[in-house]
Amino acid sequence: MLGLGSVAKKVFGTPNDRKVKATRPLVEKVNALEAEFEPLSDEDLKVRTADLRARAANGEALDALLPEAFANCREAARRTLGLRAFDVQIMGGIFLHQGNIAEMKTGEGKTLVATFPAYLNALTGKGVHIVTVNDYLAKRDAEWMSKVYGALGMTCGVVYPQQPEAEKRAAYRCDVTYATNNELGFDYLRDNMKSDLKDMFQRDHNYAIVDEVDSILIDEARTPLIISGPAQDRSDLYKTIDAVIPLLQDDHFKLDEKTRNVTYTDEGNEFLENHMAEAGILPEGQTLYDPESTTIVHHVNQGLRAHKLYQRDKDYIVRNDEVVLIDEFTGRMMAGRRLSDGLHQAIEAKEGVNIQPENVTLASVTFQNYFRLYDKLAGMTGTALTEADEFEEIYKLGVVEVPTNKPIARADEHDAVYRTAREKYDAIVAEIAKAHETGQPVLVGTTSIEKSEFLSSLLQKENVAHNVLNARQHEQEAQIVADAGKPGAVTIATNMAGRGTDIQLGGNVDMKVMQALEATPEADPEEVRARIEAETASDKELVKEAGGLFVLATERHESRRIDNQLRGRSGRQGDPGRSAFFLSLEDDLMRIFGSERLDNVLSKLGMKEGEAIIHPWVNKSLEKAQAKVEGRNFDIRKQLLKFDDVMNDQRKVIFGQRREIMEADDLAEIAQDMRHQVIDDLVDQHIPARSYADQWDGEGLYVAVLEQLGLDLPIIGWTEEDGVDDTEIRERLYKASDEFMAGKAAQFGPENMRNIEKQILLQTIDAKWREHLLMLEHLRSVVGFRGYAQRDPLNEYKNEAFQLFEGMLDSLRADVTRKLSQIRPLSEAEQKAMIAQIEAQRSAVQSNAKASPPQGEKQAEAAAPGFVEADPATWGNPGRNDSCPCGSGRKFKHCHGALA
Incomplete structure (x- = not known):
């Protein structure tokens, strides 16, 4: 028996079906104009752009200009990139122009889709921002799509960190600007710290298209962007506290993994009080409960969190004597990002690396409030429907599922649940070896660097050739992803799994051509391409016969979206494919959310060693657990936003x-x-x-x-x-x-x-x-x-x-x-004294520069009047990363500023 809801959907269609259907007349209009635009010369396409700009300036609505603008853009893309946009891509462009999130599966060509609404909205002259998740994608997409914008007579720029100011200003003045969410947010804050309009980078916040919108507006929205400056150095305090934490017993604290929270018990407080008093941190007669102890209590709490909640090679890695955070959603290194409130310093003390001073906030903004500045916002991703409520509530963005160009041929298997992690990993290795022998490429998804490297060691023992893609190998990301579709390829990846880069069956032709030409620069590029295209086509057929790309996930993530993203790497553009999740009761999600009941059930069933339970009910119960976690994370973000809204006003x-x-x-x-x-x-x-x-x-x-x-x-x-x-x-x-x-x-x-x-x-x-x-x-x-x-x-x-x-x-x-x-004008004598002081400073800096080049403004500040190279008492307060004023050529922190 069908329910009433199912009957109604059969008759009227789902709300999504009705939205898709409503765009078909517009798509037909764009298609009807194709015959008119094909015969135009390259110059005529630019003339059409000038005409459309003039009509937009005269008040004609962009909706009225849409069919001509999209037809012009499609023709420019066909000529410059050799890509003729499918009808579903035009449809996706329409949804983006209307200010929606277009959910388009992996491999459906989202990068090209963004050019249509970007071109249409840039006709107003107010600029369009296309937002990506990392600098590599921003540069790649800008370079790739600038050919289309150039053919249409529009300018295209890219914004990236440490960019020369003149270049960045020019990029923001372009019709279309590609940038990462972080750089846009930081530039907004920097602009509002400038003292002259000429120095500001950003123009109006007119229209933004956010690529991988779920990653940017959901996953990263829990962490605000902060521009900070250094505060006083408290290295000794962190080290003293860090020495005490390992002495704590299990009854001294309570650990709640569900909420990622850790607190001291009464016994723990008493133990700490005694040790802090012995160490001289807590003055005689003062307790941890006194108001004067607030700072000590705060740092003691952070020390406990650093030891019990933050794990090396999962939450962070230690690289070049510094603690670098790992993004829990993408598995990427977040260079330059630091945890606030002394937590990062507590982790540095724990790892025995240089402790950098705490910072004070100079300016901050959340991604929610930054992106709500835009007059119109749109986004695209392969996975957004699970978070549709949040997009609607926070950003007033609707989510529309755009049909695929070809039907999805991927087989998604039910989850296999094992009793122990050892049994699970044995089964995974056996499954990978079996697929590898048949020539089927395998992408293995893991949740941390540690687990990806553990699985790699197991495969090495079995002599299975493979690549590992995690934050340690992020420089080779494009190369590893390009090879992941080759026959028999095995790629172990964290969640970073190449978002924005398609895994093409048989391998990536462009990457192979580039490598071949680098190896033999004298070769004829056209001959090389023809040879590689033929080789890749034959490899693609082999992979298709073997069943396409096999995505094997080693764990369920907290969010269903991350799981769906991993599944979506396989089965692009109607390719065959297969996906499976291998789980154990010792996995974090299973362990924290109700694995005891499941363990009892499995025990009663009398499961043998190495056997797995595979049933749709298991999938459903896991999805419920994930939905609970997603709901809790949504509440955290909503609460953060409510507090930030107060500051935002x-x-x-x-x-x-x-x-x-x-x-x-x-x-x-x-x-x-x-x-x-x-x-x-x-x-x-x-x-x-x-x-x-x-x-x-x-x-x-x-x-x-x-x-x-x-x-x-x-x-x-x-x-x-x-x-x-x-x-x-x-x-x-x-x-x-x-x-x-x-x-x-x-x-x-x-x-x-x-x-x-x-x-x-x-x-x-x-x-x-x-x-x-x-x-x-x-x-x-x-x-x-x-x-x-x-x-x-x-x-x-x-x-x-x-x-x-x-x-x-x-x-x-x-x-x-x-x-x-x-304020008052300086007297003649004061002016002379000031000039003399500036000259003295300049000559001191120059004499110091002969020994080692100055690094930034802090070096100039260190060489003040009365500066004597041999006398540290005259050096003032050099920055820890500046050259040491003694002239050794080493950084201050590694020379006279080294911590004892």
């Missing part, structure tokens, strides 16, 4: 205010308003409303005005005059301060005064915002405890954050007013 105000200041030609009026507001506050404070004259604090007002405004006025006398009220005193102060500042403007000259006001305003805003971010971080870390008093922590955070923000604005006005009142 304030961030928008501050960043908007900075931009207004940078755009303004004359800030005298803003400075005057601030000054008058400060005067109002001072008068209200010392001459309260509806008070008698004998209650006025004339002396206090005199001191405050002298300090804040730099004005020495007879205020005490004013307060004793008959008939003078607070309004009269305000007016006199307004007038005196305005005349005083007008005199300063005349001394400096109008142009100089404008620049001074601008720089003081921006610098003060930045300093205040940094302090405010630190306050919010501290507030966020303690506000959760309000829940014990039956008060909503989020509401408490909102209220207190608002009060802090108001206080910040008040102190901002006072600081700007005070600084402007204190």
Whole structure:
């Protein structure tokens, strides 16, 4: 019996079917225009672009221009790349233009799909950003697709880390800009720390197409982007705490793997208190429960987390004497990323590498709030439907499943569950060896570097030739993925498994051609290509006969999407393929989520050594466990976003205010308003409303005005005059301060005064915002405890954050007013002294540079007046990565700055 829902779907179709059906008339319009665009010359395609731009500028809707724009773009791609977009690719482009997420299976050509909506939306002249998951893909896609944009008369650029400023600025000015999510977010933060509009990189946030949208907007959304600066060095504290943690017994702490949380028990606290007191970290008579111990308690907690929750070669690797984090979703190294709040330093202490100083936050933003800046957002991926609710709730993005060009021919087998990990790995090795002998290529998915290398050692014992792709071999990623479809190839990969690079049966022709030409540069490229294409075609047939690519997963991941991504590597464009998951009751997901019941069932069934249970019910129960974890992770992200939304409103105000200041030609009026507001506050404070004259604090007002405004006025006398009220005193102060500042403007000259006001305003805003971010971080870390008093922590955070923000604005006005009142032109003697100081600095830097080239601005700061190369006491405070001022040519941290 079919349920009512199933009957309704049969009659009316699913909502997804109806969306797909609605695009068919548009696809037919694009197809009908093909005959009109094919005969056009290359120059005519560019003329059509100019015509479409003009119509868009005159107010014609982009929806009306879509059929012609898509037809023009399809023709340009056919000519430059030899690729004629399928109807389903045009359909995907339409969904992206409408601001949806297009779910398209692996190998369906998403890279080409993005060019259609990007071209259409770039006609407005506001720029389009195409966002990728890594720098390699950004550069590859930009280089590849720039041929299409160039043929259409449009510019295409790419943004990447450590890019020269002029090049980056030019890339952002292009019609279409390829970049990673990290670089876009960081550039947004950097732009809002600049002091001149000319130095800013980004233009409007008009339209973004996010490739691998699930990875960027879901997986990475739990971690905010932070730009930070160094704080005080606490290496000794981390080392002392690290020495104590291994001494803890099992009853000293509680470990909760489900929530990835670890806490001390009462016994643990008592044990720590004794050891901290012995080590001299905890002052005599002070306990861990005293407010003064907050910092110590915080770092002791981080030390415990570093030892019990973070594992080497799973969560991080140690490389070149530094701890490099591993992305849990992609298995890639995250160079430059550091854990906050002293956790990274605790891991560095645990591993015995150089401990780098903690950082203070200068600016931060979450990916959710960065991507919500765009007027229109779209995305594409092979796996998004499982997270459709989150995309809708957070980003207002619908998910549409685009049909495949050819039916999927992949066979997805039921999961095989073994009692122990040993039995599972024995079965995996046997299965890989069997497929390898038949010439079937195998892609083996693992969840960590450690497990990928363990499996590699097992295959070595069996003499099975294979490649390993994990964060240690990420430089060879493209090569390993290109070879993964060759007959009999065995590739062990972490989750990074080449997102964005197709595994082609028989091997990747372009990669083989490139290698052949590198080996024999004198060979004829066309002959080489023809020979390799023939070889690859024959290899492809062998692989097809062997059953296509076999994806063998060694574990279920927390997220169904990651499993589906791995499955999706096989069966591209209608190719045959096969996928299977081999699990054991000792796997993390099975162990944490209810394996005991399953273990009891398997015991009762009397399963023999090496036997597996294979049943659809097992799949269903596993998917339920995964859905629970996904739900919990969604709640974490939602909570993070709720707290960040509070800060985001304030961030928008501050960043908007900075931009207004940078755009303004004359800030005298803003400075005057601030000054008058400060005067109002001072008068209200010392001459309260509806008070008698004998209650006025004339002396206090005199001191405050002298300090804040730099004005020495007879205020005490004013307060004793008959008939003078607070309004009269305000007016006199307004007038005196305005005349005083007008005199300063005349001394400096109008142009100089404008620049001074601008720089003081921006610098003060930045300093205040940094302090405010630190306050919010501290507030966020303690506000959760309000829940014990039956008060909503989020509401408490909102209220207190608002009060802090108001206080910040008040102190901002006072600081700007005070600084402007204190500036004065330098006397001739002071100017000469300053020039002499700069010259001395320059010559000291140059003499130091002869011994070793300076590295960045910190080297220049170290060579201050009075600098003596042989005397460390005169070196100031060199950065740990700068050249050592002694002239040895080594880094400071490896020379005089080496930790004892």
